[in-house]
Amino acid sequence: MIISVASGKGGTGKTTVAVNLALSLNNVRFLDCDVEEPNAHIFLKPRMNGKKSATIPVPEVDEAKCTYCGKCREVCAYHAIAVLPESDSAKGNVLIFQHLCHGCGACRLLCPQGAIKEVNRAIGVIEIGDKDAIQFIHGRLNVGEAMSPPLIRQVKAYTNNTKTVIIDAPPGTSCPVITAVKGSDFCVLVTEPTPFGLNDLVSAIDVLKRLEIPFGVVINRSDLGDGNVDQFCQDNNIPVLLRIPFDKEIALLYSCGIPLVQKKTEYKEAFRMLFEEIKSNIVR
Numbered sequence: 001m002i003i004s005v006a007s008g009k010g011g012t013g014k015t016t017v018a019v020n021l022a023l024s025l026n027n028v029r030f031l032d033c034d035v036e037e038p039n040a041h042i043f044l045k046p047r048m049n050g051k052k053s054a055t056i057p058v059p060e061v062d063e064a065k066c067t068y069c070g071k072c073r074e075v076c077a078y079h080a081i082a083v084l085p086e087s088d089s090a091k092g093n094v095l096i097f098q099h100l101c102h103g104c105g106a107c108r109l110l111c112p113q114g115a116i117k118e119v120n121r122a123i124g125v126i127e128i129g130d131k132d133a134i135q136f137i138h139g140r141l142n143v144g145e146a147m148s149p150p151l152i153r154q155v156k157a158y159t160n161n162t163k164t165v166i167i168d169a170p171p172g173t174s175c176p177v178i179t180a181v182k183g184s185d186f187c188v189l190v191t192e193p194t195p196f197g198l199n200d201l202v203s204a205i206d207v208l209k210r211l212e213i214p215f216g217v218v219i220n221r222s223d224l225g226d227g228n229v230d231q232f233c234q235d236n237n238i239p240v241l242l243r244i245p246f247d248k249e250i251a252l253l254y255s256c257g258i259p260l261v262q263k264k265t266e267y268k269e270a271f272r273m274l275f276e277e278i279k280s281n282i283v284r
């Protein structure tokens with residue numbers, strides 16, 4: 001079963017929920033797909049025992065074969081190629097903007113001269129480790145790198161169908177989140193009871209409905225703010241799976257990198273119940 005944990009905005013407690021859910025279950029594989037800022041390892045403290053470079057294939061042009069026809073520029077949906085045609089006074093040129101390239105391979109496939117080959121460009125690393133019964137994998141995108149979906153896909157390649165896979169998704173509602181949650185059996189949306197929380201929850205729900213992924217809501221700091229998130233969930237038949245109150249001790253544990261269920265063990269049962277709720281909300 002694949003459970004992703006997402007939120008329409010950062011800072012809602014998404015990683016707290018993902019980590020504590022993982023620590024409350026058996027036979028878990030944890031994939032931290034928040035590759036621009038992975039932080040689940042701070043709480044899980046896995047013993048890392050593997051590391052590999054993450055790359056994407058980018059085009060390289062053989063100028064001896066290229067006729068500067070411009071076909072590669074036409075097919076590139078990401079505007080990663082510019083072609084300067086030959087003239088009487090100047091040699092032609094093909095410019096590849098590697099940071100815009102998504103490594104889709106279309107230009108290589110469609111070049112009529114077979115003038116394009118692919119070379120690997122490093123975009124980050126994947127690190128693998130374990131913590132008791134949890135197998136841990138996370139991706140780290142290189143600083144300044146804009147292309148997180150290919151790295152997220154490479155982290156997700158470690159999905160194991162014999163385990164409960166928990167995906168800590170990036171915040172927001174754009175391409176990285178969609179890449180992370182796609183294919184999940186269920187998505188837990190973590191929010192807070194504030195106008196911002198509600199606004200971003202509505203956007204995240206829109207994404208999940210389009211992807212046809214069943215979902216439920218966890219309300220963090222549930223006793224602060226207003227009742228509009230609750231009302232919205234009630235009006236739209238959205239299950240509220242768990243409420244985590246605002247608690248100074250929880251905030252303190254978080255600031256020390258200590259998972260909630262390790263010190264406040266009553267939450268272990270609450271997270272196990274959350275898992276049961278998730279299972280009962282999955283329509284197979």
Ligand code: SF4
Binds near residue numbers: 068083114116
């Ligand atoms: S499609 Fe091939 S031949 Fe045409 S400009 Fe691009 S690399 Fe050159």
Ligand code: SF4
Binds near residue numbers: 079102
């Ligand atoms: S591999 Fe795809 S994204 Fe990259 S330059 Fe070629 S067509 Fe564009």
